Amino acid sequence: MTTPNPLLHVQDLSVVYRAGEGAIHAVQDVTLSLEPGRSLGLVGESGSGKSTVAAAILRLLPENARITSGSIVFDGTDLAELSDRNLDRLWRWRQLAIVFQRSLSALSPVHRVGHQLDDVLKLREPGLTEAQRQERIVGILRAVRLPDRVLRAYPFELSGGMMQRTMIALALLCTPPFLILDEATTALDVITQAEILREMERLRAEFELTTLVISHDVGVINAIADSVAVMYAGQLMEVAPKERFFSAPAHPYSKALIASVPRLRGQSGRLTGIPGTLPELHNPPPGCRFAPRCPHAMPRCSAAPPPLYQIAPRHTVRCVLYDQHPEQRP
Amino acid sequence: MSGLPPTEPLLQVTDLRCLFPVRRGLLDVLARRRHAIHAVDAVTFDLQAGEVLALVGESGCGKSTTGRLLVRMLKPTSGEIRFRGRDIANLAGSELKAFRREAQIIFQNPFEVFDPRQTIGSSLRQALDIHAIGTPAQRDQRVHEALEGAGLSPPAAFLARYPHELSGGQLQRIATVRAMLLEPRLLVADEPVSMLDVSVRAEILNHLLDLRGRYGTAIVFITHDIAVARYVATRVAVMYLGAFMEIGTVEEVIDRPRHPYTRALLTNTLSIDEELPSGERIEISGDPPSPVNLGAGCRLAGRCPFTMDRCRTETPRLRSVGSGHRVACHLVEEANAQASPAIPAPPQSATPPRPSSRV
Numbered sequence: 001m002t003t004p005n006p007l008l009h010v011q012d013l014s015v016v017y018r019a020g021e022g023a024i025h026a027v028q029d030v031t032l033s034l035e036p037g038r039s040l041g042l043v044g045e046s047g048s049g050k051s052t053v054a055a056a057i058l059r060l061l062p063e064n065a066r067i068t069s070g071s072i073v074f075d076g077t078d079l080a081e082l083s084d085r086n087l088d089r090l091w092r093w094r095q096l097a098i099v100f101q102r103s104l105s106a107l108s109p110v111h112r113v114g115h116q117l118d119d120v121l122k123l124r125e126p127g128l129t130e131a132q133r134q135e136r137i138v139g140i141l142r143a144v145r146l147p148d149r150v151l152r153a154y155p156f157e158l159s160g161g162m163m164q165r166t167m168i169a170l171a172l173l174c175t176p177p178f179l180i181l182d183e184a185t186t187a188l189d190v191i192t193q194a195e196i197l198r199e200m201e202r203l204r205a206e207f208e209l210t211t212l213v214i215s216h217d218v219g220v221i222n223a224i225a226d227s228v229a230v231m232y233a234g235q236l237m238e239v240a241p242k243e244r245f246f247s248a249p250a251h252p253y254s255k256a257l258i259a260s261v262p263r264l265r266g267q268s269g270r271l272t273g274i275p276g277t278l279p280e281l282h283n284p285p286p287g288c289r290f291a292p293r294c295p296h297a298m299p300r301c302s303a304a305p306p307p308l309y310q311i312a313p314r315h316t317v318r319c320v321l322y323d324q325h326p327e328q329r330p
Numbered sequence: 331m332s333g334l335p336p337t338e339p340l341l342q343v344t345d346l347r348c349l350f351p352v353r354r355g356l357l358d359v360l361a362r363r364r365h366a367i368h369a370v371d372a373v374t375f376d377l378q379a380g381e382v383l384a385l386v387g388e389s390g391c392g393k394s395t396t397g398r399l400l401v402r403m404l405k406p407t408s409g410e411i412r413f414r415g416r417d418i419a420n421l422a423g424s425e426l427k428a429f430r431r432e433a434q435i436i437f438q439n440p441f442e443v444f445d446p447r448q449t450i451g452s453s454l455r456q457a458l459d460i461h462a463i464g465t466p467a468q469r470d471q472r473v474h475e476a477l478e479g480a481g482l483s484p485p486a487a488f489l490a491r492y493p494h495e496l497s498g499g500q501l502q503r504i505a506t507v508r509a510m511l512l513e514p515r516l517l518v519a520d521e522p523v524s525m526l527d528v529s530v531r532a533e534i535l536n537h538l539l540d541l542r543g544r545y546g547t548a549i550v551f552i553t554h555d556i557a558v559a560r561y562v563a564t565r566v567a568v569m570y571l572g573a574f575m576e577i578g579t580v581e582e583v584i585d586r587p588r589h590p591y592t593r594a595l596l597t598n599t600l601s602i603d604e605e606l607p608s609g610e611r612i613e614i615s616g617d618p619p620s621p622v623n624l625g626a627g628c629r630l631a632g633r634c635p636f637t638m639d640r641c642r643t644e645t646p647r648l649r650s651v652g653s654g655h656r657v658a659c660h661l662v663e664e665a666n667a668q669a670s671p672a673i674p675a676p677p678q679s680a681t682p683p684r685p686s687s688r689v
Contacts, residue, residue: 045527159617189388194598219600260529262557264601273532277497
């Protein structure tokens with residue numbers, strides 16, 4: 001790749017879920033790279049495997065899931081090779097943290113928010129004194145613009161927006177350099193969502209964060225990412241700088257996805273959508289998984305997964321339509 | 331529709347209110363206090379045959395409650411809903427059944443509305459059976475044609491299947507087919523595409539619009555997504571805490587919004603369109619207040635950046651700012667009065683006292 005020193009580099013990652021007697025091939029050969037300070041938006045519809053990628057990076061996959069191939073190199077260390085104990089003691093939350101969508105279920109309903117933040121910090125940084133912990137917690141709450149009274153509140157007393165800010169505070173407690181937002185603003189109303197994403201932009205600068213933003217909503221991706229990666233049915237279809245992705249998407253799926261989004265301003269023609277349904281992932285098509293729904297599909301699409309073609313700086317596409325650029329292959 | 335003179339609206343909603351009592355604690359009982367959630371408050375509008383009116387707003391704004399009142403799944407606390415000239419509050423027996431045939435509703439999650447033990451074919455047939463439409467053979471024929479018309483072909487492949495065997499998008503299309511089998515004059519669609527993937531939404535929305543074109547059905551489309559409203563609707567009403575803040579055509583409300591709340595919603599909605607100049611964004615801070623026991627004054631007064639003294643004491647009423655475009659905002663009203671001095675502003679009748687919180 002053209003990126004010399006990525007903070008995170010995921011190479012050929014595949015994840016399989018055991019389900020009954022079969023297996024679900026949820027993620028296949030995904031390669032992603034993220035330089036320090038950048039924000040990558042990982043977009044896809046349900047079943048695309050985007051949340052599985054996040055869970056694999058943090059090694060939070062459920063029992064029945066297995067990383068079958070690939071590496072996850074973070075700051076020079078392959079996380080996929082680490083023991084659970086080492087990952088937990090040195091990396092998870094201290095170096096990499098995550099904010100999920102359903103955050104209310106992450107906190108205990110019978111303890112005050114302040115106590116829970118303190119407990120978590122005690123566990124993650126046992127060396128701190130009580131005064132140091134208190135100082136850290138108050139500082140983080142201020143950073144995410146929450147009033148001090150949140151400390152004495154129970155989770156159910158907080159609005160959706162405040163709850164999500166609390167979860168961001170929880171993720172930032174040990175000031176990790178890398179943060180994953182997995183549909184972190186999805187359940188919020190539009191005004192709250194916009195507010196939280198603006199806060200995230202500010203926090204990114206303040207904490208020098210590198211972020212991976214996972215969403216089904218291209219509007220969210222447009223608001224917070226520098227570059228966009230598109231997944232469909234477990235395969236990574238395209239990676240491009242944001243402006244280029246929205247002005248000149250290359251993959252037929254990316255094009256169809258953008259053409260499905262109703263517009264808020266300007267002219268809007270009839271939406272087209274994408275006919276057909278997601279392929280069965282326990283028996284996925286052997287080649288390009290979008291081929292059964294693709295208007296440009298040809299016989300060779302179903303033969304083998306197409307390679308990634310580089311069609312411009314930082315712009316790669318997994319589609320044989322771009323085979324005219326063999327000299328630019330990465 | 332053919333039987334209606336074009337001037338008579340299909341639906342006339344006047345001063346519609348729906349209050350939900352809140353459970354009282356011991357202290358409330360002793361003090362003889364009663365609390366109520368003002369889910370829908372003084373909502374007034376007309377709907378013409380074939381129109382698509384979008385009700386937009388954030389969660390808890392009363393848009394779904396309004397939808398349920400329109401098809402009489404709920405009864406209003408006060409106010410009137412006239413459907414083809416008749417108040418639906420007093421319908422009973424065969425008249426109510428006839429109304430139910432003419433006013434249908436579809437919901438966000440199609441998996442919750444189909445009986446999981448019933449095949450799609452039998453669920454669809456049931457709608458026609460209940461209303462005894464045609465002979466049994468004709469009913470089967472009709473179900474067949476409707477599925478085919480919705481692009482669900484071959485129909486035989488769907489008739490024998492159970493809801494869990496279908497995708498969300500397919501089942502929502504079947505829910506739409508079922509609602510439209512009876513060729514209703516009114517369809518309430520409550521967030522019908524919210525849980526579907528964006529690539530599947532277009533098919534459902536286009537299907538709804540096609541059906542409206544074919545049968546002249548009026549649609550009340552409930553959504554939190556303004557871009558979706560812009561795509562499907564002819565008119566838009568923006569709700570906040572149970573009340574209409576602004577209503578007008580799509581071009582008026584979405585392309586030239588007047589109410590600060592509408593402007594806040596629009597300028598904060600994330601999109602892939604060109605970015606707005608940052609000065610245009612209206613910031614509304616905090617969360618909506620509780621809809622329990624709302625006092626006098628504008629509901630938005632605590633959050634609106636343009637709040638004046640008057641906003642805290644006097645509830646703004648929906649006033650016309652142009653043909654059919656109505657806005658409930660003192661600021662807009664005053665700006666309008668100044669902009670056209672030739673037309674004197676309507677006399678300021680004191681706002682009638684709001685109904686107290688008695689249920």
